[in-house]
Amino acid sequence: MTTATDNSAANSEVQAAQWIRMYRQMVSIRLFEEQVNELYTRALMPGLAHLYIGEEAVAVGICEALRRDDYITSTHRGHGHCLAKGASPDRMFAELLGKEAGYCKGKGGSMHIADPATGNLGANAIVAGSVGIATGAALSAKRLGTDRVAVCFFGEGALGQGVLYEVMNVASLWKLPVIYVCENNLYTEYTHYMETTAGDIPARAAAFGLHAETVDGQDVRAVHAAARQLVDIARRGNGPSFLLCNTYRYTGHHVGDINREYYRSKEEEKHWKTERDAIKLLGAWLIEQGLADSTQFAAIQLEVESEMKKAVEFAVAAPYPDVGEAEDDVYA
Amino acid sequence: MPEVIARELTFGQAVREALAEEMRRDTRVCIFGEDVAEAGTPFKVLSGLVEEFGIERVLDTPISEAGFTGIAVGAAMAGLRPIVDIMFGDFITLTMDQMVNQAAKVHYMSGGAWKVPMVMRTTLGATRRSGAQHSQSLHAWFSHVPGLKVVMPSTPYDAKGLLKTAIRDENPVVFFEDKMMYTKLKGPVPAEEYTIPFGVADVKRVGRDITLVGTSSMVQVALGAATLLDEIGISAEVVDPRTMWPLDEKTLIESAKKTSRAIVIDEGYERYGVTAEIAAVIAEGAFYDLDAPVKRMGAMHIPIPFSPPLEDATVPTEKSVFEVARKLCGRS
Numbered sequence: 001m002t003t004a005t006d007n008s009a010a011n012s013e014v015q016a017a018q019w020i021r022m023y024r025q026m027v028s029i030r031l032f033e034e035q036v037n038e039l040y041t042r043a044l045m046p047g048l049a050h051l052y053i054g055e056e057a058v059a060v061g062i063c064e065a066l067r068r069d070d071y072i073t074s075t076h077r078g079h080g081h082c083l084a085k086g087a088s089p090d091r092m093f094a095e096l097l098g099k100e101a102g103y104c105k106g107k108g109g110s111m112h113i114a115d116p117a118t119g120n121l122g123a124n125a126i127v128a129g130s131v132g133i134a135t136g137a138a139l140s141a142k143r144l145g146t147d148r149v150a151v152c153f154f155g156e157g158a159l160g161q162g163v164l165y166e167v168m169n170v171a172s173l174w175k176l177p178v179i180y181v182c183e184n185n186l187y188t189e190y191t192h193y194m195e196t197t198a199g200d201i202p203a204r205a206a207a208f209g210l211h212a213e214t215v216d217g218q219d220v221r222a223v224h225a226a227a228r229q230l231v232d233i234a235r236r237g238n239g240p241s242f243l244l245c246n247t248y249r250y251t252g253h254h255v256g257d258i259n260r261e262y263y264r265s266k267e268e269e270k271h272w273k274t275e276r277d278a279i280k281l282l283g284a285w286l287i288e289q290g291l292a293d294s295t296q297f298a299a300i301q302l303e304v305e306s307e308m309k310k311a312v313e314f315a316v317a318a319p320y321p322d323v324g325e326a327e328d329d330v331y332a
Numbered sequence: 333m334p335e336v337i338a339r340e341l342t343f344g345q346a347v348r349e350a351l352a353e354e355m356r357r358d359t360r361v362c363i364f365g366e367d368v369a370e371a372g373t374p375f376k377v378l379s380g381l382v383e384e385f386g387i388e389r390v391l392d393t394p395i396s397e398a399g400f401t402g403i404a405v406g407a408a409m410a411g412l413r414p415i416v417d418i419m420f421g422d423f424i425t426l427t428m429d430q431m432v433n434q435a436a437k438v439h440y441m442s443g444g445a446w447k448v449p450m451v452m453r454t455t456l457g458a459t460r461r462s463g464a465q466h467s468q469s470l471h472a473w474f475s476h477v478p479g480l481k482v483v484m485p486s487t488p489y490d491a492k493g494l495l496k497t498a499i500r501d502e503n504p505v506v507f508f509e510d511k512m513m514y515t516k517l518k519g520p521v522p523a524e525e526y527t528i529p530f531g532v533a534d535v536k537r538v539g540r541d542i543t544l545v546g547t548s549s550m551v552q553v554a555l556g557a558a559t560l561l562d563e564i565g566i567s568a569e570v571v572d573p574r575t576m577w578p579l580d581e582k583t584l585i586e587s588a589k590k591t592s593r594a595i596v597i598d599e600g601y602e603r604y605g606v607t608a609e610i611a612a613v614i615a616e617g618a619f620y621d622l623d624a625p626v627k628r629m630g631a632m633h634i635p636i637p638f639s640p641p642l643e644d645a646t647v648p649t650e651k652s653v654f655e656v657a658r659k660l661c662g663r664s
Binding site: 071073102103104105106107108112114115116121122124126129130131132133134135136137138139140141143144150162163166167169170173174328329330331332 | 360362388391393394396398399400401402403404405406407408409410411412414429430433434438439440441442443444445446447448449478479481502503
């Protein structure tokens with residue numbers, strides 16, 4: 001397993017300001033998701049809401065290693081990836097509420113945010129649905145001679161889909177600049193992954209000749225160090241890789257998944273929230289290193305709260321699309 | 333004056349010429365699929381392309397239809413114009429999520445932000461003694477999905493002109509080729525550049541008494557039946573919609589209004605097939621001018637059997653179309 005200390009050389013290149021930016025990004029994702037929970041429980045948000053709370057270090061650690069024009073694909077639990085890649089909360093909320101001002105003019109919703117301006121090829125509500133898309137984007141980058149890379153985010157549930165192995169095989173054969181990021185949050189919906197996943201996870205990718213690594217997904221410094229290394233490999237034309245990030249989903253599979261005792265204990269949840277929280281871990285390290293103090297964190301909290309409040313107000317006030325738009329955008 | 337002899341190509345040669353011309357015209361166009369390079373596919377339709385365009389643009393893939401179709405979706409989104417080759421139309425089942433949930437929906441779900449300019453070329457047609465998993469005509473499946481365009485050429489001329497249009501289209505297009513036509517059907521194809529727009533039916537034969545709507549392989553069957561009908565004094569008009577979607581409803585309805593009778597002939601399974609949709613369009617649009625119910629003729633609702641006499645009985649023939657038309661026109 002890669003740890004932050006193993007990569008102290010890489011870490012030293014990261015300035016304090018960047019760590020604080022990552023801290024802020026993680027807080028943004030968490031507070032965004034808390035607002036989503038609020039909107040959903042107040043019945044202002046239609047559909048389903050799959051919260052990313054607890055997993056923030058993965059999206060932030062990876063996306064901080066990417067350029068704006070690099071590609072990502074995301075999942076049904078994708079708000080964190082989209083925000084970390086540069087999406088703005090107001091248009092995100094607008095999309096979640098089905099409003100015209102949303103990233104997809106309200107046609108996509110929570111599970112389908114896409115944004116060409118930030119290289120976001122789209123969140124995908126089919127488990128493993130975007131593995132081909134990310135791999136294809138990497139093929140385009142290679143063929144067109146850009147040095148863009150593609151990151152494919154998916155949960156460990158996607159390990160059950162055969163198409164993942166089809167595209168990893170091709171990515172390895174064709175040396176494509178793609179990084180498969182597996183977020184193992186322990187639960188495929190309501191079932192522990194050990195009940196559905198045989199053998200060793202990174203070994204599956206290594207079998208196809210991919211660079212395969214495992215990191216503590218609660219340690220944003222470790223995630224970021226690994227991501228920098230793998231992005232560098234991809235950008236230099238040295239082929240695809242697979243990064244397993246061990247993490248935890250604090251809330252239910254979706255907002256309505258409240259009584260979870262039948263599949264996991266409250267003690268387990270408490271352990272991750274108190275001992276393994278990515279924001280707390282980075283905050284403690286920054287203080288320990290003398291790079292920040294608690295007043296800075298309090299200020300960040302207030303700023304982001306205010307930003308999210310304004311973004312929600314924008315989205316709530318924004319108009320729905322005209323019904324006449326239903327038939328637009330079926331064909332380009 | 334020397335006699336001008338029209339240049340004739342086989343159906344397969346017309347397809348190859350369209351591909352080669354478009355690959356010369358646009359370096360973003362590339363082909364991937366199983367045995368597409370040196371082998372030129374089992375049907376030899378792609379012979380010579382890898383020699384001209386290289387393995388960077390004519391890529392042999394593993395036997396992973398879902399994987400390479402998904403890669404085509406992402407490659408198209410990120411700037412290439414891929415053409416995937418699905419050897420037998422029966423294998424589209426393996427690509428369904430990539431085509432139906434990904435390719436067809438990316439543009440709409442992203443509110444028009446992303447587009448997927450890709451072509452899937454595949455085959456249809458029975459009577460090749462290939463058994464139940466290599467003989468189906470499954471174009472109705474894709475015709476059911478908004479976001480896809482479905483093309484079914486019936487002549488070398490149409491194949492070339494429509495395929496060039498498909499490659500230049502900004503949307504995912506599925507292009508069905510009758511594998512029995514590749515070498516057996518020859519026809520005039522001008523050497524000069526031309527394209528054929530989608531959604532424009534072609535009247536292959538003008539007639540007065542009955543309209544025979546034929547698709548792909550069944551256009552030749554309808555023309556053969558029309559010749560037989562001529563011998564008993566029935567003048568049949570043969571209309572080829574050429575694209576299932578977009579569908580040229582106007583031409584279909586106008587022909588049926590003129591002749592007052594119509595049979596729709598297609599090689600897909602008759603039940604819930606494209607014949608049902610086209611028959612409904614005619615029945616709704618020409619109701620007050622019809623002198624008989626609109627008839628459908630498609631493949632029998634059984635898996636395609638291997639045994640030659642059994643297989644031959646599954647699809648409409650000149651004789652069976654002739655018989656149905658004769659009865660519909662009130663001749664005993």
